[in-house]
Amino acid sequence: MEPKSRGPVYWIFATLLLLLWISPILASLLTSIKTLEELNEGRYWSLPRNFSLQNYVEAFTVGKFSTYFLNSLIITVPTVLAVLFFSSLNGYVLAKLRFRWNKKLMLVFLGGMLLPFQILLIPVFYLSNQYLNTYDTRLGVILFHVAFQLGFASFFMRNFIRTIPDGIIEAARVDGCSEWRIYSTMVIPLMRPALAALATLLFTWIWNDYLWSLILIQTDELKPITAGLQNLKGQWIASYHLQSAGAVIAAIPPVLIFAFLQKHFIRGLTMGAGK
Amino acid sequence: MVGALSFMQKRDHKTAWRFLAPSLLLYGLYVIFPIFFSMYLSVTQWDGVSTQVLPLCFGSDTSCFQNFIDLWQDEVFWMSLKNNIAWLLFFSLSAPLGLALALFFHVKAKAASFYKSLLFMPMVFSLVVVGTIWSWFLQPEFGLVEYILKALGILGAGENFTMMASERWATAGLIAAASWPHAAYCMVLYLAGLSNLQKNVIEAAEIEGVSKWQMLWFIILPMLRPATVIVVIVTMIGALRAFDLISIMTAGGPANSSNVLALYMYQQTFENFRYGYGAAISVVLFAISLLLILLYLKQTLKDETGRS
Numbered sequence: 413m414e415p416k417s418r419g420p421v422y423w424i425f426a427t428l429l430l431l432l433w434i435s436p437i438l439a440s441l442l443t444s445i446k447t448l449e450e451l452n453e454g455r456y457w458s459l460p461r462n463f464s465l466q467n468y469v470e471a472f473t474v475g476k477f478s479t480y481f482l483n484s485l486i487i488t489v490p491t492v493l494a495v496l497f498f499s500s501l502n503g504y505v506l507a508k509l510r511f512r513w514n515k516k517l518m519l520v521f522l523g524g525m526l527l528p529f530q531i532l533l534i535p536v537f538y539l540s541n542q543y544l545n546t547y548d549t550r551l552g553v554i555l556f557h558v559a560f561q562l563g564f565a566s567f568f569m570r571n572f573i574r575t576i577p578d579g580i581i582e583a584a585r586v587d588g589c590s591e592w593r594i595y596s597t598m599v600i601p602l603m604r605p606a607l608a609a610l611a612t613l614l615f616t617w618i619w620n621d622y623l624w625s626l627i628l629i630q631t632d633e634l635k636p637i638t639a640g641l642q643n644l645k646g647q648w649i650a651s652y653h654l655q656s657a658g659a660v661i662a663a664i665p666p667v668l669i670f671a672f673l674q675k676h677f678i679r680g681l682t683m684g685a686g687k
Numbered sequence: 688m689v690g691a692l693s694f695m696q697k698r699d700h701k702t703a704w705r706f707l708a709p710s711l712l713l714y715g716l717y718v719i720f721p722i723f724f725s726m727y728l729s730v731t732q733w734d735g736v737s738t739q740v741l742p743l744c745f746g747s748d749t750s751c752f753q754n755f756i757d758l759w760q761d762e763v764f765w766m767s768l769k770n771n772i773a774w775l776l777f778f779s780l781s782a783p784l785g786l787a788l789a790l791f792f793h794v795k796a797k798a799a800s801f802y803k804s805l806l807f808m809p810m811v812f813s814l815v816v817v818g819t820i821w822s823w824f825l826q827p828e829f830g831l832v833e834y835i836l837k838a839l840g841i842l843g844a845g846e847n848f849t850m851m852a853s854e855r856w857a858t859a860g861l862i863a864a865a866s867w868p869h870a871a872y873c874m875v876l877y878l879a880g881l882s883n884l885q886k887n888v889i890e891a892a893e894i895e896g897v898s899k900w901q902m903l904w905f906i907i908l909p910m911l912r913p914a915t916v917i918v919v920i921v922t923m924i925g926a927l928r929a930f931d932l933i934s935i936m937t938a939g940g941p942a943n944s945s946n947v948l949a950l951y952m953y954q955q956t957f958e959n960f961r962y963g964y965g966a967a968i969s970v971v972l973f974a975i976s977l978l979l980i981l982l983y984l985k986q987t988l989k990d991e992t993g994r995s
Contacts, residue, residue: 417795430802430806433805436809436821436867439820439831498709502707505702505706509700511699520714521714522983522987523983526924526976526983528927528949530969530972531970532717532721533953534956535721535728536721539716555717559716562713563714566710591706592702620811620813622813655819656819658819662813666813667811674804674807678875681876682876
């Protein structure tokens with residue numbers, strides 16, 4: 413359907429709607445640059461008297477957000493890379509190899525992505541604690557995330573690799589190329605857009621995770637930023653100026669990814685919705 | 688050729704196993720095995736420490752399904768289940784809200800894409816961030832909602848907006864907060880659907896002079912069906928997975944009135960150390976989700992065969 417162009421009445425209404433929609437964001441941004449004194453005077457919804465980043469500095473130092481931020485990166489980046497690698501291998505098998513279990517495997521991957529996390533909580537906790545020695549390590553969280561995200565990611569990759577014509581792959585096979593060479597030198601370069609789309613989604617999901625670090629990490633110094641924000645809330649109960657600064661910091665990386673890679677992000681999300 | 692594999696197929700099989708091996712190992716260990724392990728634990732009374740765990744009915748006259756019998760008599764379980772149903776019903780309102788936003792902002796103008804980017808924004812926030820923001824958005828005394836209600840004269844000077852402390856309304860506040868990012872997500876899915884609609888059908892309908900509502904109901908909505916299927920599934924799964932936001936905003940309170948199965952399972956397991964009981968709750972949650980999962984798989988298979 414073609415979008416239509418609109419008049420000024422529409423734009424006034426649209427702007428009001430937008431402001432209402434993002435008012436929670438605006439409110440957090442405003443509060444994050446105010447002092448506690450100003451908030452105590454009841455000046456919650458006015459412009460700040462003077463612009464100060466003091467709350468952000470405090471969140472990073474007193475609130476230990478520098479540690480949490482780094483932990484989130486240490487957990488998120490390797491997870492995304494590992495999922496991209498393994499899911500593209502799986503996707504290649506599911507899309508291009510004559511493998512007897514392809515269909516069943518795809519259903520298993522697809523079904524897994526909709527599981528309620530609770531059915532996995534106790535066993536994953538137990539395995540990490542008793543057998544894998546990964547309890548209370550960032551590696552433990554990474555391993556779980558990689559495993560769980562493989563479901564969606566493999567299906568995603570398979571759907572993309574299926575659009576690569578069989579002809580060029582057959583031709584390479586006839587020339588005696590190994591499957592590994594076909595995958596790494598032909599398929600991967602063609603998949604760049606799909607890899608980018610998947611990477612933006614995975615980054616956001618892993619960065620935003622709260623539950624699994626809650627279950628698998630106990631030491632405060634190893635926790636990611638979502639858990640850190642929750643700690644901040646617990647320790648400074650009425651310090652809304654600090655909390656909002658913390659919330660803004662935790663939101664910045666996914667927002668940046670979204671701002672700069674919006675096209676990839678949306679293409680990834682809408683795969684299947686617009687067919 | 689039944690049973691025998693051609694040379695090419697054998698080669699493909701070998702490669703397939705080699706490519707899949709690391710993933711299958713991880714996936715089996717962290718996703719498949721845990722499902723069955725949880726089912727097993729649900730018929731035990733494991734304390735989380737003992738190394739030997741036998742089903743409840745082994746060597747005693749307790750029923751193997753004692754955890755489930757206890758659940759049946761557990762008021763908090765029913766309260767949580769009821770709240771999950773409320774989530775299923777009211778969280779679904781993000782779908783029409785997302786559709787309305789998509790229709791409203793499906794506009795030709797440079798500014799529109801900027802507006803849309805800002806509207807999508809809540810979608811990429813962690814639910815911890817959403818919970819933090821909304822917690823004091825809905826606070827009594829200085830939250831924005833109270834501020835607006837007072838400015839409009841709906842709330843008197845001495846009164847406070849106490850939604851989140853109310854047993855009756857806390858879940859509504861939680862669902863509202865959760866719908867904020869989720870409606871943005873639905874909007875994205877519907878916008879993608881809208882941009883793929885067939886132009887000629889809509890033009891033909893316009894020439895026929897159908898009303899706006901007829902156009903929406905009889906022409907646009909049926910064409911948006913693929914988007915709706917995905918929206919409905921992610922919404923229902925989201926309602927069953929609700930955990931982060933509740934744990935952050937109300938911790939299930941006041942008096943368990945906003946608890947849900949996912950959070951109750953966590954509390955029983957990791958706060959009260961009743962692993963068997965927690966596992967039983969997770970099995971109930973799994974059983975409900977299984978219906979959705981099977982529906983989704985069926986739909987996907989249908990789409991697959993329809994396309995190839």
